[in-house]
Amino acid sequence: MMPVNQAEAKILDLMTPLDAKQDSESVSLLAADGRILAEDVVSSLDFPHWDNSAMDGYAVRFMDTKTEGAGKPVSLTITEEIPAGYLPQQSVGAGQAARIFTGGMLPEGADTVIMQEHTQREGDRIFIMEPPKRGDFVRRQGAYYKAGQTLLRAGTRLGAADIAVLAAAQCPQVQVYRRPRVAILSTGNELVSPEQPLQPGQIVDSNQYALAALVQRTGAEAICLGIVPDDPDQLKAAIAQAVAQSDMVLSSGGVSVGDYDYVDRILADLGGTLHIRAVAVKPGKPLTVATLEREGRSHLYFGLPGNPVSALVSVWRFVQPALRKLSGITTDWRPTFVMGHPSQLLKSDGKRETYLWGSTYYLNGAYEFNLAGGSHSSGNLINLAQTNSLAIIPIGQKQIPIGGSVRIILLD
Template identity: 60%
Template sequence: MLSVRDAEATILNSIQPLNNQQDIEFVDLLMANGRILATPVNSSLDFPHWDNSAMDGYAVRYADVQQARTDKPIILEVVEEIPAGYQPQVTIKAGQAARIFTGAMMPAGADTVVMQETTHREENRVFIFTAPQPQEFVRHQGDFCQAGSEIVPAGISLTAAEIAVLAATQREQVSVFRLPRVAILSCGNELVMPEQLLKPGQIVDSNQYALATLMRELGAEVLLLGIIQDDPTALEEIIGYAIANADIVISTGGVSVGDYDYIDKILPSLGGKIHFRAVQMRPGKPLTFATFPNSLYFGLPGNPVSALVTCWRFVQPTIKKLAGLSQGWQPTFLKVRSQSELQSNGKMETYIHGKLNLVNGVYQFQKAEGNDSSGNLINLTQTNALAMLPVGKTLVYSGEEVFVLQL
């Protein structure tokens, strides 16, 4: 039985991220939100594209206004008005100024902008009452970025900010990694779909819904394979199909030591290498991880809480790394104050689900109410964090600090 740390290292070291030559596709920029950029983007333009004004005011020659003061204003002739989007037609000469607006192109001859609040206008004359700094309120061509320089690195998830930058460089499409493909199946004779009539001894397969939703939230393409009965022939056929058509296969149930748990026997027969069958954690001890030449296999416990906890802890970072993220795919633990008393038997690394709340600017963890059995799906609602008690830690008092996995 591996420690959680060793299990995590085994999994993450087995991941071969998507290839930026073979596993890419081009998507329209407006469809790229949340996609992972496959190749870096260099700017084809200078930013700003030309010298422009950062303020409403007057474009002037600094030499003309450097002595301006309240009791002795400098008076200049206004020879042009330059709104945004207009190309100046006049070169500013000694004793002249141009009325200019924020974002407008600087006229030739001018090197400084005087903000309008320190001026007074009378017909075609402007009075300058305060001396500006040299080149004040002028944004120079290439100040933000020069043509040819990298503006968006590969391996990041595109958000509104990056898409705005790409649009500004006149990109209509962008190269992104394809979505990871995840196949999901549930094992068990006792399982039925939500629309079926429940008979004695049967339960609804909630795992498939939970895991499919989480995988889609992570940006994966999901292949739902349904409920597979506890029959080794049927299981081998469907698992063989899954590993041939998905980057990651997730099954729930069938990985413990019961008479109807066949997964660990089937995987080697299909050419898989099983790296471990159990992890020193609670909930989630019966966890199988195997690798195939082109696929990773996670055999998660069947209990709904155990299935989600192991998925959050191990599958979530796997998806992120596989998808091509260059960083940020590692699990994020925060040290926060617990509002609840947390208990463990100390023999396993224990994960307790609950809510991470921001109270007076400080994060605090609140354990979910009710029975914390791994079969109690009900109190999983609104879970956004898992408190982690390491091996040997049996008690965390209310008010004591604890490490929390942020989901």
């Protein structure tokens, strides 16, 4: 069995990202959420675009705000009113001020804004009750970003804030990587779809739906190929079809050591190279990872365990990081790890790195892990529902006490 960290490193090393030129497309900003930039974005605009006010108040020359003596406030004449979106018509001269509102363009001559709460107004004059500092409440042109610099880098997953930046930079279309295509198939004579009547001895194929959901949540396109019986010829044809129409293949079942577990042999028959056969993790020990070359591109194949919890843990721990790298993301492929404290005793046999599922909350400055109730069997999907994290018990350790230190994976 391969250690978990070694398996993770091996998988990420095998994964080749999509090509920025061949595998990209232009999309509108309204369709860009969650997409990955395929090229750097550079703007011709400064941010802010011009000097403007960060406060409702008065634009003045700092040299005119010095007090004339104890108890005698400075008096300035108001020459103009400048709301946001208005082009100032006059410059501010000696002894003058312009009424200005938040976002208003600073007029020529002014270098400081006095907030209105620090003034008193009488007709067309203001009295400065509290003197400002030079440059107060002025947002200078280019202070946030200089035109011509890189605004957002290729490999960035776009979120709401990034899209807001692109809109402000007047980039209505962006070049992003296409969504990776992931083929999904389930193997086993015992499997039926959720629509079919369940007969004695049969099992509903939940893996197809769970894997599709995780693939789509990672930003990829799921190609669901359904259930394939434990027949070598049908399975070989299905795997060949899956490889031909996808960038990555996920199958569940058929990777253990039973008489009907054909996946590894078929991958070898198809010219694949097997890199991983089992990982020292619980649940999820039987994990096949192979590469198949098709049309000059290496396709990564994951043969996942058939037990539903094992399949999901394998995806969270190994498949999603590989899929993030495939999608064009340049950093942060691995799961999100945090240190926390369990609210219950966590147990393991110590033989493999063990993952226990539950819910994690940030309370009183620390992460607290709450173990899901019920059996932690690889076949028990019921208590996996609504969990958001996995607690990790390392190899060689049999328990983590209440309040002890535990490493936690936060799930998407």
